[in-house]
Amino acid sequence: MSKAISLTTQAHQSIKQHLNIGDIAIDATIGNGHDTLFLSTQVGSEGLVFGFDVQAQAIETTQEKLEHEKVTKNTQLFHISHSEIKQHIPVSFHGKIKAIMFNLGYLPGSDKTVITQASSTLSALNQSLQLLADKGIITVAAYPGHSGGDLESDLISQWCEQLKPEQYSFELIHSSEKPTAPRLFIIKKLFLTE
Numbered sequence: 490m491s492k493a494i495s496l497t498t499q500a501h502q503s504i505k506q507h508l509n510i511g512d513i514a515i516d517a518t519i520g521n522g523h524d525t526l527f528l529s530t531q532v533g534s535e536g537l538v539f540g541f542d543v544q545a546q547a548i549e550t551t552q553e554k555l556e557h558e559k560v561t562k563n564t565q566l567f568h569i570s571h572s573e574i575k576q577h578i579p580v581s582f583h584g585k586i587k588a589i590m591f592n593l594g595y596l597p598g599s600d601k602t603v604i605t606q607a608s609s610t611l612s613a614l615n616q617s618l619q620l621l622a623d624k625g626i627i628t629v630a631a632y633p634g635h636s637g638g639d640l641e642s643d644l645i646s647q648w649c650e651q652l653k654p655e656q657y658s659f660e661l662i663h664s665s666e667k668p669t670a671p672r673l674f675i676i677k678k679l680f681l682t683e
C-alpha cells in the first residue's frame with residue numbers, strides 16, 4: 490500500500506511541474522478520485538478536468554469528494570471507458586491537454602474483476618498523445634502483480650520504447666526491485682520548435 494502511495498506522490502510531483510492554474514487535464518481512471526481532486530486543485534477554478542471510469546461507484550464517490558471540497562465546477566466526470574477518450578474531449582481542446590493520469594488495475598475495496606485491460610489502455614494512450622499539448626505530461630501507474638497486469642505493464646513498456654525520441658521522452662520508476670512491484674511510467678511531449 491505505502492509503495493502505491495509513494496508512486497502516486499511521485500506522479501503528482503512530476504505533474505506539478507507541468508500543470509498550472511487555468512490548464513486542462515484528464516484523469517483517465519477516476520477510481521477513488523484522489524487524482525481527480527489533485528488535478529482539479531492544481532488547475533483551479535479557471536482550469537478544467539475531465540475524468541473517465543467504467544464503474545458507477547467510482548463516479549459517485551468522486552463526485553461526493555469533489556462536492557465536499559467545493560471543486561465540482563471545473564470537473565466533468567464521464568461514466569465511459571477511456572478507450573473513447575478522444576471523442577469525449579471537445580475538439581477545441583485537442584492538442585491542449587497539459588496532463589493525463591492513468592492509475593491502472595482495480596479499485597481497492599471494490600469489484601476486483603473490473604480491471605483495466607491492455608488493449609483499451611493502449612488505445613487510450615495512443616489517443617492521449619493526440620490530445621496532449623507541447624510540454625504536456627502523461628503518468629501511468631501500472632501493477633504487474635496481478636494477472637493481466639503483468640502483460641499490461643509489458644505492453645506499456647514496449648509502447649514507450651516505440652515513441653519517437655525526438656518528440657517524446659519517457660522515464661520508468663520502480664517502487665521496489667521486486668519484478669512484480671508497481672511502477673510509474675512518465676511520458677513527456679517535448680516542445681517542438683519546428
Ligand code: SAH
Pocket residue numbers: 493517518519520521541542543544547569570571572592593594595596597603604605606609632
Ligand atoms: N490500482 C490502483 C487503483 C486503480 S483504480 C491502486 O491500487 O491504487 C482503476 C480504475 O480504473 C477503477 O476505478 C476502474 O473502474 C477503472 N477502469 C477500468 N477499466 C477502465 C476503462 N476502460 N476506462 C476507464 N476506467 C477504467
